[in-house]
Amino acid sequence: MQTVSPPVIGFTLDYEEIQTYSKLPWYALRDNYMASVAQAGGIPIGLPHEVALVDAYLDLIDGLIVTGGNFDIPPSYYSDEPQHATVITKDRRTQFEFAITRGAIARNIPVFGICGGQQLLNVVLGGTLIQHVPDVFPDGLAHEQPNPRTEAGHDVSIAPDTLLYRIIGKESVAVNSAHHQAVATVPDGVIVNAIAPDGVIEGIEYPAHPFCLGVQWHPEYHITPADTALFSALVGASRQYHTQKLAA
Numbered sequence: 001m002q003t004v005s006p007p008v009i010g011f012t013l014d015y016e017e018i019q020t021y022s023k024l025p026w027y028a029l030r031d032n033y034m035a036s037v038a039q040a041g042g043i044p045i046g047l048p049h050e051v052a053l054v055d056a057y058l059d060l061i062d063g064l065i066v067t068g069g070n071f072d073i074p075p076s077y078y079s080d081e082p083q084h085a086t087v088i089t090k091d092r093r094t095q096f097e098f099a100i101t102r103g104a105i106a107r108n109i110p111v112f113g114i115c116g117g118q119q120l121l122n123v124v125l126g127g128t129l130i131q132h133v134p135d136v137f138p139d140g141l142a143h144e145q146p147n148p149r150t151e152a153g154h155d156v157s158i159a160p161d162t163l164l165y166r167i168i169g170k171e172s173v174a175v176n177s178a179h180h181q182a183v184a185t186v187p188d189g190v191i192v193n194a195i196a197p198d199g200v201i202e203g204i205e206y207p208a209h210p211f212c213l214g215v216q217w218h219p220e221y222h223i224t225p226a227d228t229a230l231f232s233a234l235v236g237a238s239r240q241y242h243t244q245k246l247a248a
Helices: 031-039 051-060 091-106 116-124 163-168 225-247
Strands: 008-012 014-016 026-028 043-047 063-066 111-114 128-130 154-158 172-175 182-185 191-195 201-205 212-215
Touching (some): 008 031, 008 091, 008 225, 014 091, 031 043, 051 091, 063 116, 063 225, 091 111, 111 116, 154 163, 154 201, 163 201, 163 212, 163 225
Parallel strands (some): 008 043, 008 063, 063 111, 111 212
Antiparallel strands (some): 154 172, 191 201
């Protein structure tokens, strides 16, 4: 009996030019992202920002995780101007992430957007963003939580009859919070599956796709079993895609 290899999960990487690790530009990703996939039974790999290689990457991977980072999507991507003073962009990274996320969706490859990755996923699908949450929710929660990311910042409510609810199995879960932007509007075909007590959108999904999900928090810190369940679900969906790809 032939053994099927574990699914390969591609990660989008951060890109830095600050002279810390190296005097030349360098890629980076926290270990807990990749460790989360490895622990769930997948093979994690990083994807350098080479748009010309997107099709080759998509041939290789069985799942895609779009990660967060200390930067924002240019407002022009969702037809919003002017750019808020707090917005920091990384144009090469965004160009690559758009290309590979669109390609993954077109191929029905499982996609999981985390924090800024959820925001990018929403824009790729046709939605818009809040450029600076405190401007829209002046009396809202501290979405840039002051306590460590390894602790909860607030709870979120999970909508029933959603993929997210089926994964987590609860109507409410504690999450960490590290963002100054958020989803503003979702496009047709995309549903909101989680919301914070102040009304900020915390999760989205695209039911027309086998597994296309975003959350605004950082489950790679595993502050509750719900976070671990999200990576298990992504790897499970990627394993199913891998098996179907082999059978095709």
